[in-house]
Structures are given as structure tokens and as C-alpha cells.
Amino acid sequence: MHVLIVEDEKSLHQEVQQFLLQSQYLVDSAYTYAEASEKVFVNSYDFVLLDLGLPDGDGLELLREARQNDRQEASFIILTARGALDDRIKGLDLGADDYLPKPFSLLELQSRMQAIMRRKFGLKRQEMQFGGGFQLDATGRTLRFEGQDVSLTKKEFDLLHYLLLHKNRVLTRLQLGEHLWGNVLEDDSDSNYIDVHIKNIRKKLSQFAPTDFLETVRGIGYRVTEAN
Amino acid sequence: MRLEAKLALFNALSKLLLVLLGAVVIPPVVSRVAVGHTDQRLHEKQAEVMQLIRRNGISAFVKGEAYADYNILKQEYITLTPLPAASEPTGKPRIFDEPRQVDNEIEDFRILSYNFNIDRKEYRLEIGSSLATVELLTDTLRHMALWVLVIGALITIFTDAAFAHYLLRPLRQLIVRKLRGVHHPSAFSYTPLETDTADFQRLDESLNEMMRKIQSAFEKEREFMSNVSHELLTPVSILQSRFENMLQDPELGHAHSLKIVDSQKTLYRLRNTVKTLLLIANIENEQYLRDETVSVATVLAEVTNELEDRLAQREIHLLEDLEPDYVLLRANRTLLFTLLFNLISNAIKYNNWGGSITVLGRPHPEGGYTLSVTDTGPGIAPENLPHLFDRFRRFQKGASAPEGYGLGLPIAKTIAEFHKAQLTVTSEVSKGTTFSLRFR
Secondary structure, eight states: OEEEEEOSOHHHHHHHHHHHHHTTOEEEEEOSHHHHHHHHHHSOOSEEEEESEETTEEHHHHHHHHHHOTTOOOEEEEEEOOOOHHHHHHHHHTTOSEEEESSOOHHHHHHHHHHHHHHHTTOOOOEEEETTTEEEETTTTEEEETTEEEOOOHHHHHHHHHHHHTTTSOEEHHHHHHHHHTTOOOSOTTOOHHHHHHHHHHHHHHTTSOOTTEEEETTTEEEEOOOO | OOHHHHHHHHHHHHHHHHHHHHHHHHHHHHHHHHHHHHHHHHHHHHHHHHHHHHHHOGGGTOSSSOEEEEOTTSSEEEEEEEOOTTSSOOOOOEEEEEEEEETTEEEEEEEEEEEEEETTEEEEEEEEEEHHHHHHHHHHHHHHHHHHHHHHHHHHHHHHHHHHHHHTHHHHHIIIIIITTOOSGGGOOOOOOOOOOHHHHHHHHHHHHHHHHHHHHHHHHHHHHHHHHHHHHHHHHHHHHHHHHHHHOTTOOHHHHHHHHHHHHHHHHHHHHHHHHHHHHHHHTTOSOOOEEEEHHHHHHHHHHHHHHHHHHTTOEEEEEESSOOEEEEEOHHHHHHHHHHHHHHHHHTSOTTOEEEEEEEEOTTSOEEEEEEEOSOOOOTTTGGGTTSTTOOOOOBTTBOSOOTTHHHHHHHHHHHTTOEEEEEEETTTEEEEEEEEO
């Protein structure tokens, strides 16, 4: 998977780069509009992570340019801190595949990238096997154990799905909460909603099989370990 | 009332006044003119008769007795009467109205009476003109004048109205094309108005000029917000990514992991504060559009769907009673969602375990709608109520004042105001709190 990071802020650039490298992506870098424009023209990427406010140009212009180039089939994800309300609409109109306002979670970025890949390659059903017999279908939003339906609420389902997407990674309550509540501004970061969700998920799943795969990491968060 | 209607009304009233004035003034004027005309004719006839007398001699008319003559329809008569000697002096002709009997009929006459002296004898010449004739004439004249006046007035009322309509067309276009339905400078049309009326041209130009200034101020504000946003959120973004990467490091010890999770929380608080301030600033600077038709029930359903787990977790019963639903014609769906989400999320957060929330929607007889969210929580102390919507105000901890209603309420208030709605709160300690949203 070949990714071009277009971001002029060096520290952020490095963090995104480090994260993607760890996740086994092939990463290319551009810090300016000119650099990015050249790379997009010459190379072919799977993803371009595009910051809009570049020192020597507008990222939207780069997107427009790239979309006119037939050979460039990269999916564009716009990353911006400008907070301008019509950037999102403009970006999606110009053919961006997704839009993440800064600050964003790297895990969220990764799961968006995975979703785009699934869309792109027409994977209708994305089935995930875990915990010795559970099957989670993200598209149909169903969870089954050996053919039997396991009933979860919307948030419980989203939470479990997110943990499965980031298998073997500790996810903090904040990261999980941010995924569940997205743009809603919550001011009680200490709330225990996530703990209650996890408790309920464990309760529901344990009627079918042990839930050892869903670990609590004390003081930090939760993790789904590779079971099978 | 529209300008055109006012003009037409004024026009019609002034014409009516003119007609009334005519009705009052014309009759006396006409009768004076008619009388003057009759008198003139009487004088002319007198001169004619006197000429005849001088030519033919008085004896041709008066042979001892008085002479009298009248025409067949008795409209006019002439008498010549010899007078006793020196009874009345010769003088100017007098004209007066008097009844006279002519051929057994009494009629009113306008009479010219003239005493004259010929061959040392006194005579009186009387020439009468029937007043009925005069009145007939004045009536005809009066009617004609009034009709001309009325018809003239009607015609000018219509032509004036038509002209005013034509003349004010640019103004109507200005209102329809440029003012009505323009809620945001970006929706304004700068195409010049087609008119050769200098006043309208100037109005149009000033309007365009003003709108340009407003728009440029908007653009500057937008740019400023965008820059501020960038400057504040970029460092937060860097730290957030860095913490996430650090947590993934397998060599990180548990103690440090805990510190990073803690830092993450601190950063999250900072992030939320910044985002809240930016959101409020953006709403207050009209950077959001209100161009959607939104049903309150639909948004409420979305909100409760998002919050169903939280309701269930605290075993709180939510009662929805919208009778009927309310549809906002000019709203921002995303913001409205945030508003309702904040109200109901607060009602969950500050409720007792197993309590209830009532969402009540009722129309007002005089128009508008009130949506209220009532919880069965511990309530808010009266001294804290006035400051509930203040940004960043913290309350003393206590049973009746949960620490920090946070930024949810200032946001809710700002969004309500953006939708021209009023957000108010009433609360009773240990009974519950009601937030009411009054749409107009």
C-alpha cells in the first residue's frame, strides 16, 4: 500500500509517517505544494493524505489537478485544521474520498483508509472471524456465533468492530469514545460509558463463548488479541 | 402598506377631494356666470330698444297706454310704461328678481328696469328674462361641469396609478431580486438594476456598495477564523498523534503509559475547549447557513438513537410527546442536532439513576412552538441559574449543583439564538430541571 503524505507541519508529518510505517504501509513524503504536485504527477499511489493549507498553494487545487490526471488513481483523504465549513463540501465535490478535520486520531485515519479500500475493491461483505466462532459482518451490521444472531446495540457493535479493526493494539477509552461519538463535543472525558459498553459486550458474548480475547489493560484501555 | 398602494390611495383621495370641492364651488360660480350672462343680454336688449325708440320715436310704441310685448313661451317680455311726471329720476338701469304676471301666469323674472326721459315725459322700460330659463341654463352648465370633473378625476386616477406602477417597477425589482430571500451576503445579486430614475440608480449602487463591504468583512472574518483555527488545532493534532504513537511503543513502561493516557485526557479537554470556542465563534459570525428544512421530530429521533445506550445504562426512561411535530423552514440540521443532543445528554448526565426525561413539544396559539426537555435530576440552585449559559463558569460542588455544566449549554444557547429561538431554564432543587426552547 503506497501512501503519499502531503503535510507542511514537520512534527505532524513525522507522526503520521511513523504510524503508517508501523502499520506496514509504504510511505512517501511531500512538504510543499510544488513537491506534492510533482510526486502526484510522476508516481502512482493508493492514498494521498492531503493537508489543505500548504505554504505555497491550496491543497484543493492539487486535488483538482490530480483528478484531471487519468493515470493517478489514488484515494484522497483531506486532513485540515482550517475549519472552514465549505472545505468539506468542496473537497468531496472535487473527488476526495474522505475528510478528516484536525485533530484526528491516527487509528481513525487507518480505519477510514481500510473502509475506502473495501469500497474500492468492491468487497461487499467484510466478515471478521474472532473469539473461536464469532463472525462480524460490518456491512450487514450483524454478529453471529455459529449461525446464531448475537444482538448488540449500535454503539456496542461499533465499539467491537473498531477494536477488531485494530487487533492487538491497546485502544484508550478516549480513542474509543472519539470513534463512537465523532463530532459531538463531550466535556466529560472521565465518563465510564466505554466501560459499561465493554461490560455489556462481554455479558452478551459470554453466553456463547469465553471472551478472553477482549482484554482490559489496566489504567489504559482495551485490546482485542489475535485469537485465531 | 406598499408605496404604490399608498400613492394610489393618496391620489384617489385627493381626486375625491377635488370632486367634492367642485361640487361645492361650481354651482354658485355657474349661477353667477349665468346671471351675469343674463344681465349682459338684458343690457344689450335695453340698448337695442332705446335705439329703436330713438329711431322710430316713442309714439311708435306708447300711445297713451303702456306697451307690452312677450314671446310665445313667455321667456321674455318688454314693457314700456309712461310714468307720472317727475315721479322718479332718470337713472341707471336697475336689475332685480321679481315675480311678474304674464298672460295670467306668475313667473319669476330677472328684470331690467330703466327710467328715461324723452320729449319731457318719463317712461319706464322693463325687460324681463324668465328665471326658469336662467336656471335651466345653470343646471345644464353645473351638470356638465361636474361630469367633466368626475370623469377627469377617474381617468387621471387610473393613468396616475398606471404611471406610478411603471415608475416604481425598479423598486419592486430591487426588493424582489435583491432584498427578499437574501439572508447571507453570498446570496446577494450584484447585477445592476435596469432603470433611468436617478434615485433608484443611486439606491441600487449604495445597496451594492454596502453589500460588497459586508461581504468583504465576512470574507475577512472567515479567513481570520480559518487561520486561528489552523494555529490552534495544528499543535493539538501533533500532540494527539504523538501520544497515540507513543502508546503503541512496546518498550513503553506501564507507569509512562498511564501518564500518556492522562496527557491524552488533558489534551482532549484542550481540544474540546478550542473546538467549542471555534464553533461558537463560527456561529456568531454567521459562518453557518440556515438553508435546510428540518423536522424537530426527525432530529430528535436521531439524537435519541445516538443516546439509547446511555439512557439504558442509567435506566432512564425517555418520554417523547410532540403534539404535533414542528418543521423549521430555515435551519441548520447539524447544529440543531448538536443543540438537542446537548440538552438531552445533559438531562441524562444530571439525572438520577432510574429517573425520567420528558420531551414536550407544543405549538403556541399566537404562532411558534415550544420544545421543552425536563429531567428528574437534583435540580439547580436558584443562585446558579442565571449563570448557567455563561461560558467557562464553574459552580461550587454540591448536591444541587453538579460541577460544571460545561460548554454544552453555551453552545446550545448560541445555536438557539442562531435559529432565532430562545433557550430558557427553570429548575426546582431536588425535583428537576426544564430547558425550554421557544421557536418563533
